[in-house]
Amino acid sequence: MGMAAVGADLSEPWVRRAVQFLVDRQNPDGGWGEGPDSYSDPAMAGVGPSMPPLTGIVLSALIDAGEGSSEAVVRGVGYLVDRQREDGTWSNAGYLCANVPPDTFYVLAEGARHNPTEALGRWVRAHRRAAEAADDRDPR
16 A cells, blocks of 8 residues: 555566465455464464454555456455444454564554455445546547
8 A cells, every 4th residue: 555655666576476465365255364473473474364454454455556356356345345244343353463572462453443444445436436437438
């Protein structure tokens, strides 16, 4: 998201590798997850049960990287929609935020509960912009 915000060339190989890293770690249920062991074991990065807050962050990143219509994003949106509560929120699902140094302690990141809402909003905006651009190109 940061690279898109500062106008980086999102077609650069290092950006595409980062996108592929995220796509490769998508869980079969369409979400993304991770646990505290990922901070001490690089092999565990992006590995864990799906969590709505982390799925929201990953979706926002993929959408900003131009992947808004990709299969991974569509599956991630489905994961969030299927898990939204009656009151419109999502479970924090034990989402952890590391503190520095990461091997000292972890805290629940309460603000993370907004990540799914932000991701779905980005997804809708991206599709709306694409539809408007297509209308502008339509010669009829």
